[in-house]
Amino acid sequence: MKNIFRNCIYQGKNLFRDFGFSFWSLIYPLIMAIFFYTALSEVLNSELENINVGVDSENPIVYILEEIDFLNIHEITQDEIVKKLDNEEIDGFIDRDLNIKVKESGINQTIIKEVVEQIKQMEKLNRPIENYDFEADYILDRNQKANSLVIIFYSLIAMVSTYGIFAGIETVSLIQANLSNIGERLNITPLRKSKFLLAGVIVALFLNLFANGILIIFIKYALKINLFNEIKYSAILLIMGNLFGVALGVFIGASNKKSSNVKTLIAIAITLALSFLSGMMNPEIKVMIDENAPILSRINPISIITNNLYRINLLESTKSVGEGILILSIYCIVLIFTSYIFLRRKNYDSI
Amino acid sequence: MTVFKHFIKIALRNKGVILSYTIIFLILSILNGSGNVQRESNFIETRLDIGIIDNSNSELSNSLKDYLKEKNNIIDTKLDEEYIKEQIFLGIADAIIIIPEDFDEKVINKENSIQIYNDDRKTESLQIENQINKFLTFINATYENGEYDLKDVKLALDKKTEVELVESDNKENNRGVVDWFKYYYNFTSYVIMAIYIAAIGLVMTDFTDENIGSRMKISSKKFLQFNKEIYLGQLTVAGMITLIFILGSIVLKGKYIGEVNFEKYVINVVVFSFSILCLTFLINNITRNKFIINAMSTVLSLGTSFMSGVMVPQEVLGENVLKIAKFFPTYYFVKINEMTVNSFLDMKYEISMQLLFAIVFLLMGLYFNKVKQKA
Numbered sequence: 070m071k072n073i074f075r076n077c078i079y080q081g082k083n084l085f086r087d088f089g090f091s092f093w094s095l096i097y098p099l100i101m102a103i104f105f106y107t108a109l110s111e112v113l114n115s116e117l118e119n120i121n122v123g124v125d126s127e128n129p130i131v132y133i134l135e136e137i138d139f140l141n142i143h144e145i146t147q148d149e150i151v152k153k154l155d156n157e158e159i160d161g162f163i164d165r166d167l168n169i170k171v172k173e174s175g176i177n178q179t180i181i182k183e184v185v186e187q188i189k190q191m192e193k194l195n196r197p198i199e200n201y202d203f204e205a206d207y208i209l210d211r212n213q214k215a216n217s218l219v220i221i222f223y224s225l226i227a228m229v230s231t232y233g234i235f236a237g238i239e240t241v242s243l244i245q246a247n248l249s250n251i252g253e254r255l256n257i258t259p260l261r262k263s264k265f266l267l268a269g270v271i272v273a274l275f276l277n278l279f280a281n282g283i284l285i286i287f288i289k290y291a292l293k294i295n296l297f298n299e300i301k302y303s304a305i306l307l308i309m310g311n312l313f314g315v316a317l318g319v320f321i322g323a324s325n326k327k328s329s330n331v332k333t334l335i336a337i338a339i340t341l342a343l344s345f346l347s348g349m350m351n352p353e354i355k356v357m358i359d360e361n362a363p364i365l366s367r368i369n370p371i372s373i374i375t376n377n378l379y380r381i382n383l384l385e386s387t388k389s390v391g392e393g394i395l396i397l398s399i400y401c402i403v404l405i406f407t408s409y410i411f412l413r414r415k416n417y418d419s420i
Numbered sequence: 421m422t423v424f425k426h427f428i429k430i431a432l433r434n435k436g437v438i439l440s441y442t443i444i445f446l447i448l449s450i451l452n453g454s455g456n457v458q459r460e461s462n463f464i465e466t467r468l469d470i471g472i473i474d475n476s477n478s479e480l481s482n483s484l485k486d487y488l489k490e491k492n493n494i495i496d497t498k499l500d501e502e503y504i505k506e507q508i509f510l511g512i513a514d515a516i517i518i519i520p521e522d523f524d525e526k527v528i529n530k531e532n533s534i535q536i537y538n539d540d541r542k543t544e545s546l547q548i549e550n551q552i553n554k555f556l557t558f559i560n561a562t563y564e565n566g567e568y569d570l571k572d573v574k575l576a577l578d579k580k581t582e583v584e585l586v587e588s589d590n591k592e593n594n595r596g597v598v599d600w601f602k603y604y605y606n607f608t609s610y611v612i613m614a615i616y617i618a619a620i621g622l623v624m625t626d627f628t629d630e631n632i633g634s635r636m637k638i639s640s641k642k643f644l645q646f647n648k649e650i651y652l653g654q655l656t657v658a659g660m661i662t663l664i665f666i667l668g669s670i671v672l673k674g675k676y677i678g679e680v681n682f683e684k685y686v687i688n689v690v691v692f693s694f695s696i697l698c699l700t701f702l703i704n705n706i707t708r709n710k711f712i713i714n715a716m717s718t719v720l721s722l723g724t725s726f727m728s729g730v731m732v733p734q735e736v737l738g739e740n741v742l743k744i745a746k747f748f749p750t751y752y753f754v755k756i757n758e759m760t761v762n763s764f765l766d767m768k769y770e771i772s773m774q775l776l777f778a779i780v781f782l783l784m785g786l787y788f789n790k791v792k793q794k795a
Contacts, residue, residue, distance in 0.1 A: 089711040100719055107741050108726040117541050139546055154586055161583075169583045171463060176543045178583070179466040183547070185581045187554055194576035200561035202530060207556045208549050209532035213508040215539035220510075330625060330710045331437050334618060337718060338444055345448050350610075350722075350731050354451060356510055384509060386502040 076268030080243075084236055084276060089333075094236075094280035098229040099287055105225065106292045109218055120177045123150065123159035130167065130188055137184065217352035220379060222288065222296060224349035227374035229284060230310030233277040234336045237318020240269030241408070242329055245322075246417050256417070266319070266412070273315045274308075281307055299381045302390050309397040310374045314340075316404035323411040340371070347372035370397060423646055427653030430626045438619045442661055445611040446668050449604055463585045468514040468544050471497030471507065476523035480559065483570050484519070487555050487577060492548070504537050514544040517552070527556055528563065597676040601669065602757050605685045606730045608665050609753050612693055614721035615661055616700045620654050621713035624704045637793065647789060654697060662693040684761045687771070692753040695774045698781035699749075705788040724748040734758065749777040 084090050123145045124131055134142050143159055150170060153159045160177040162170040167185050171178040191201070242248040244265050246256040255265065288294050297303050317339070321332050346369050348355030355372070358365050366372040373393040380386045431438070470492045474481050488494075497504060497516050507513040515538040520526065526533035534552060538545040558576065562569035627633070627650075636646070666686060670677065703716055725731055727741050728750040734742065745751040752770040761767050 092715050104723045104726050108732055170586050172586050174463045176466045180547050182583055190576040190579045193579045196561045201557055205530040207533050207553055209535045211535055211537045212540050213505045213537050215508050215511050217511045338441055342444050384505045
C-alpha cells in the first residue's frame with residue numbers, strides 16, 4: 070500500500086511536469102470551450118424574431134396586418150421590392166391583389182403566405198365577423214427548449230473526460246523495457262510492475278478528473294453556460310469516462326510497439342472520430358446517426374456520455390444512465406484485461 | 421536531392437499512420453456532407469416535422485389531423501414525456517401535439533384544448549400554433565345549432581394564394597448537389613489543416629534529432645537548397661492528401677459534376693492546400709516538439725473551422741467572430757465555396773488573400789529557419 074502511494078506521488082509529479090499532459094488535459098479543453106463559445110454564443114442566445122413584411126401604401130389589408138403581433142410592417146415603393154428582398158430587410162412583399170413576392174422559400178415566407186391565405190379563406194368561409202373569436206387560445210403550451218447546439222459542449226466534456234488516454238499511454242511506456250529507459254531499469258529490479266501500473270492508472274484518473282473539474286468550472290463561471298443541474302449521475306458518468314480513457318490509453322500503449330508519437334496520434338484520431346459521431350462538430354450528425362443506426366450511438370462511448378449528460382441535466386431523464394454505465398464498465402474491463410495479457414510475463418534477451 | 425529522397429523515405433515508412441488518418445477524416449467528410457437537407461429552387465411551403473397523439477379520435481380531431489397532415493410531415497412519436505422532450509430538444513420534431521379525450525367539448529367552450537410541446541423561441545412554433553388556432557377558430561365560427569360545418573371549413577381552407585419567387589442570380593439549379601459539394605469542401609478545409617500539420621509534423625520529427633541537425637549544418641548543402649528540397653517533399657505528401665479528397669468527391673458525386681461549378685472547388689482547394697502547406701512549413705520551423713505540433717494541428721484546425729463557418733454557417737456566426745476569422749485563410753476558402761462564381765474574377769479577392777497568407781507564412785518560416793541555423 071505504501072508502495073503504491075509512493076509510486077503515485079512520483080508518477081503524479083512526473084506527469085504534471087510533462088508539457089504534453091498539461092496541454093492536452095488542462096489548456097486544450099479550455100481553448101476549445103472558448104472557440105465553441107465565441108462561435109456559438111449568438112446562436113445559443115437566439116430569440117423569436119418578428120417577420121418583416123413589405124406592403125405598398127395602398128394595400129387594403131394593412132390595418133389587419135398591423136394588428137398581428139409577430140409581423141413588422143414596412144411600407145415600401147414598387148421599385149424598392151427587389152432591393153429590400155435581396156438585402157433581407159423584408160422576408161416577403163404583399164401586393165394590392167394579395168399576391169406575395171419572396172426571394173427564397175423558408176419558414177418566414179410560409180407564415181406570410183398563411184396569414185394572407187387566412188384572410189382570403191375567411192372571405193370564402195363567408196361567416197359574420199363576430200363569429201370569429203381571435204382572442205380564444207386553444208393551445209396549452211408545454212415549452213421545451215430545442216437546443217441541439219448545447220450537445221457540442223456536452224460532447225466536448227465527454228471527449229476530454231477520456232483524455233486520461235494520454236496518461237495511460239505514458240504509464241505503459243514507463244514499464245516496458247523496449248520503450249523507455251525507466252522501463253529497462255524497472256525490469257531488472259524486484260519491484261512489481263503491476264503495482265507501478267496501478268499507481269499510474271490512479272494518478273492518470275485523478276489528474277484528469279481534476280482537469281475536467283477545471284473545465285466545468287470554467288464553462289459555468291467564466292462562460293456562464295449552465296450545463297450541470299444534476300450532480301450525482303453526471304459525476305458517475307464523468308468518472309466512468311475517465312476510467313474508459315485511461316483503460317484505452319493503457320490498451321493502445323500495450324498493444325503495439327509504435328513510437329509514442331504515433332500512439333498519441335492514434336489516441337487523438339480515435340477520440341476525435343468518436344466525438345465527431347457523438348455530435349461535437351455538427352449536432353446534425355448525431356441526429357442522423359440516431360435515426361439511421363441507433364446502435365452506433367448506444368455503443369460509442371463518447372456518445373453514451375454525451376447523450377446521458379444532456380438527458381439527465383436538461384431533460385431530467387435518467388432512463389438510459391444504467392445501460393450506459395454498464396456498457397462503459399464492460400469496455401473498461403475488456404480493455405484492461407487484454408492489456409494485461411499483452412503486458413504479462415515479458416522477457417527480453419537483449420535490448 | 422538527398423534531402424528530398426530522405427523525406428519521402430520517412431514519409432513512406434509512416435504511410436500506415438498517414439493513410440489511416442486520411443481515411444478516417446475522409447469518412448468524416450462524407451458523413452458530414454450527407455447530414456444536410458436538400459432544398460429546391462422554386463417556392464415551396466416549409467413543412468414542419470410534427471408528431472400527433474390523438475386520444476379523442478372524434479370526427480373533429482380527425483379532420484384537424486387531416487388538415488395538419490396536408491401542411492406538415494408527420495413523424496412517429498409515443499406518449500412518453502421524456503421521449504417527446506428529447507425529440508423536441510434534438511430538433512427531430514418541431515412540435516408534438518397531444519389531443520385530449522374531451523377535445524370536442526373543450527373546443528366548444530374555447531378552452532386550452534390541445535397540448536403542444538415545442539420551443540417558444542422558434543418561428544416554427546409560431547407557425548404550428550397559428551395553424552391549429554386558425555382551424556379551431558374557423559370551426560367555432562361555423563358552429564350553429566350544436567353542429568360544425570366541417571365541409572365548409574375544408575372548402576375555405578383549400579383557398580390558396582400565389583407566391584412568386586423573385587429572380588435570383590444563382591445559376592446552379594440543383595440545390596441538393598450544390599449543398600453537398602459546399603459542405604464536403606468546407607469540411608475538407610478542417611481536414612486538410614488537421615492532417616497536414618500532424619502528418620508532415622510526424623515526418624519532420626526525424627530531422628529534429630540534435631546530432632542529425634548538427635551534421636546537416638556542417639554539410640555543404642546550401643540553406644535555400646536544403647529548404648527547397650524539404651518543401652518539395654512536403655509538397656509531394658500534401659499533394660497526395662489533397663488529391664485523395666478531390667478524388668473522393670469525384671468518386672462519390674462524379675455524375676453531378678456537370679451541375680456544379682467543379683473548377684471553383686478544385687482551384688479553391690488547391691490554393692487553400694498551398695496556403696496551409698506554408699503554414700505547416702512555418703510551424704515546423706518554429707517548433708519540432710511533437711506535442712506542440714499535435715496540439716497545433718488540433719487547435720488550429722478545429723478553432724479556425726468553427727470561427728470561419730465550416731461547422732456552423734457563416735451567416736449564423738456573430739460579426740465579431742467573423743472579424744477574427746478574417747485573419748485565417750479558412751475564412752476566404754469558405755467564402756468562395758459559399759458564393760456563386762461565374763468567372764475567375766468573381767473570386768480573385770478571396771484567392772489572392774489565401775495566396776497572400778501563403779507567402780507570409782512561407783517567408784516567416786524561412787526567417788525562423790535562418791535564425792535557428794545561426795544559433
